[in-house]
Amino acid sequence: xxxxxxxxxxxxxxxxxxxxxxxxxxxxxxxxxxxxxxxxxxxxxxxxxxxxxxxxxxxxxxxxxxxxxxxxxxxxxxxxxxxxxxxxxxxxxxxxxxxxxxxxxxxxxxxxxxxxxxxxxxxxxxxxxxxxxxxxxxxxxxxxxxxxxxxxxxxxxxxxxxxxxxxxxxxxxxxxxxxxxxxxxxxxxxxxxxxxxxxxxxxxxxxxxxxxxxxxxxxxxxxxxxxxxxxxxxxxxxxxxxxxxxxxxxxxxxxxxxxxxxxxxxxxxxxxxxxxxxxxxxxxxxxxxxxxxxxxxxxxxxxxxxxxxxxxxxxxxxxxxxxxxxxxxxxxxxxxxxxxxxxxxxxxxxxxxxxxxxxxxxxxxxxxxxxxxxxxxxxxxxxxxxxxxxxxxxxxxxxxxxxxxxxxx
Numbered sequence: 001x002x003x004x005x006x007x008x009x010x011x012x013x014x015x016x017x018x019x020x021x022x023x024x025x026x027x028x029x030x031x032x033x034x035x036x037x038x039x040x041x042x043x044x045x046x047x048x049x050x051x052x053x054x055x056x057x058x059x060x061x062x063x064x065x066x067x068x069x070x071x072x073x074x075x076x077x078x079x080x081x082x083x084x085x086x087x088x089x090x091x092x093x094x095x096x097x098x099x100x101x102x103x104x105x106x107x108x109x110x111x112x113x114x115x116x117x118x119x120x121x122x123x124x125x126x127x128x129x130x131x132x133x134x135x136x137x138x139x140x141x142x143x144x145x146x147x148x149x150x151x152x153x154x155x156x157x158x159x160x161x162x163x164x165x166x167x168x169x170x171x172x173x174x175x176x177x178x179x180x181x182x183x184x185x186x187x188x189x190x191x192x193x194x195x196x197x198x199x200x201x202x203x204x205x206x207x208x209x210x211x212x213x214x215x216x217x218x219x220x221x222x223x224x225x226x227x228x229x230x231x232x233x234x235x236x237x238x239x240x241x242x243x244x245x246x247x248x249x250x251x252x253x254x255x256x257x258x259x260x261x262x263x264x265x266x267x268x269x270x271x272x273x274x275x276x277x278x279x280x281x282x283x284x285x286x287x288x289x290x291x292x293x294x295x296x297x298x299x300x301x302x303x304x305x306x307x308x309x310x311x312x313x314x315x316x317x318x319x320x321x322x323x324x325x326x327x328x329x330x331x332x333x334x335x336x337x338x339x340x341x342x343x344x345x346x347x348x349x350x351x352x353x354x355x356x357x358x359x360x361x362x363x364x365x366x367x368x369x370x371x372x373x374x375x376x377x378x379x380x381x382x383x384x385x386x387x388x389x390x391x392x393x394x395x396x397x398x399x400x401x402x403x404x405x406x407x408x409x
Contacts, residue, residue: 004316004350004393007278007288011317014274014290015324018297020172027161030153032214033171034326039147039164044137049098050075052132056089056111056118057102060129066119073097089118098133105132150327152214172326178245179206180220180236182253182262183305201379202251202303202310209314213322213331218245225253225261233265241269241291241298246325248298249318252305255285262302263287271300279349279393280316282309282376288317306376312352315388315407333408335387337368343391343398350393354378354385357406368406385409 002010022036051057058067067089073079075095084090084101091113092098092105110122120127140146146164147157153169161169179202186200187193203219210217220240226232233253240248253262254276266273271289278286287302299321303310315332323331337357345351355370370389373381387406391398398404 001277001279001284002275004278004280007275007286008317008320010274011288011321012324014288014299015321018325020175020325022170023173024168024170027158027167027169030161030169030171031155031158033153033169033174034214034328035147035149035151035153036170036172038145038149039161039166041140041142041144041146041163042165044142045140045163046134046136046138049136050134051092051094051096051098051105052134053105053107054093055091055105055107055132057092057098058089058104058106059084059086059101060104060127061086062124065124066117068117069113073099091118103133104129107132150329152328152331175215175247175322175325176218176245177210177215177247177249178218178220178240178243179203179210179249179251180223180240181251181305182223182225182233184225186222186252201307202305205307205311206249206251206314209311209318213319215322218243223253227261227265233261234268237262237265237269241271241293242295244295246298247318247321248300249303249314250301251303251310254287254302254304266300266302278317280312281347281349281351282306282374283313283316283352284349285309286313286317304376307379308354308382309376311382311409312388315409316352335366335406335408336403337366337389337406339389339398339400339402339404340367340369341400343370343389345391345395345397348393351391352388352407353391354381355387355389355406356385357387357408368404 067087070088070090071079072091073096074093078097081090081099081101090099106127111118112121146160181200181202185196185198187197189199193199200222207217207219220236223233223236224231227234250262253260266289271291273287273289276287277284283304285304289300291298291300301318303313319331353370353374355368357368360367368389371381371385387408390405
């Protein structure tokens with residue numbers, strides 16, 4: 001059995017030298033994709049000095065309280081003023097280009113405008129030279145880096161790409177991730193289970209998780225608990241390894257039972273095993289390996305069959321591999337929160353406990369409530385949780401008031 005940190009290091013390092021091809025997609029299709037190249041501003045942002053508020057544009061003078069109005073400038077309708085005396089001003093709207101003779105904006109709410117003139121309605125000491133002007137390039141200067149390669153493009157970054165003129169965006173191609181569940185007890189979700197059957201949930205769970213981080217899942221269905229049968233583990237895995245997928249996620253059949261054939265099948269198909277079992281809870285019976293062939297490298301995870309263990313291993317190891325391949329710092333959203341209840345933990349494993357993260361409305365503190373039911377097969381508890389509370393190996397029975405890292409799910 002290997003520690004969590006050692007297993008994590010092996011998973012991450014296995015991606016060394018694995019290069020993803022780039023492709024170009026329309027701007028709005030880049031949402032959630034990983035940027036493949038730095039984005040450099042081709043213009044200043046803003047491209048010219050402009051008004052941050054509606055009001056009048058003036059040449060600052062500490063003596064002036066009244067100005068004659070000499071025209072009006074709105075956004076997109078610039079009018080050059082040939083000459084503007086100290087006692088003259090131009091009405092200007094938010095976003096409009098500032099005349100070269102002006103250096104200060106007085107907001108409309110600080111003025112009384114009447115009969116072709118504007119008089120100050122507040123103490124002039126409140127007026128500061130240069131106020132309410134957005135300077136050319138103050139947000140982003142031409143030639144400067146707007147976004148760095150390997151960032152995951154969010155909705156907040158779409159307007160940056162648009163402003164930099166990228167109607168098509170260079171991104172890394174999506175990873176293709178094969179998903180295969182194993183087990184004679186598994187039936188399709190549209191079937192009514194009978195006897196000792198259960199509906200297969202891991203296929204749907206993993207497909208949703210893969211989609212949520214912006215990659216493509218390929219559902220290979222269910223392999224039966226037999227090594228050599230046409231629908232058995234060996235046959236199904238062989239077809240997957242011959243395909244063009246990048247990552248293989250197998251669920252079930254990785255423990256020490258009589259019909260747990262996944263590790264044997266991996267060995268027979270030439271998958272180099274890097275570790276088996278890691279010191280986490282839930283999710284200990286995990287195996288990880290790589291397969292090299294003329295088609296390139298494939299990464300193979302044998303995940304536990306228990307739905308919660310499978311879910312946790314995706315967040316702890318699979319996402320880490322994907323981030324290493326794409327160069328993303330960390331796709332997992334993490335927060336720190338104060339524990340509100342005592343928790344029982346008596347071993348030296350790293351625990352990932354289903355919990356509810358919330359912000360206390362009384363004091364604004366981030367807090368977390370660890371749910372009482374933590375068995376690896378408890379899907380209802382997983383559905384009630386919005387985070388995984390992380391309890392480190394050397395922490396035993398953490399008490400209310402301690403601060404934990406939480407992975408938002």
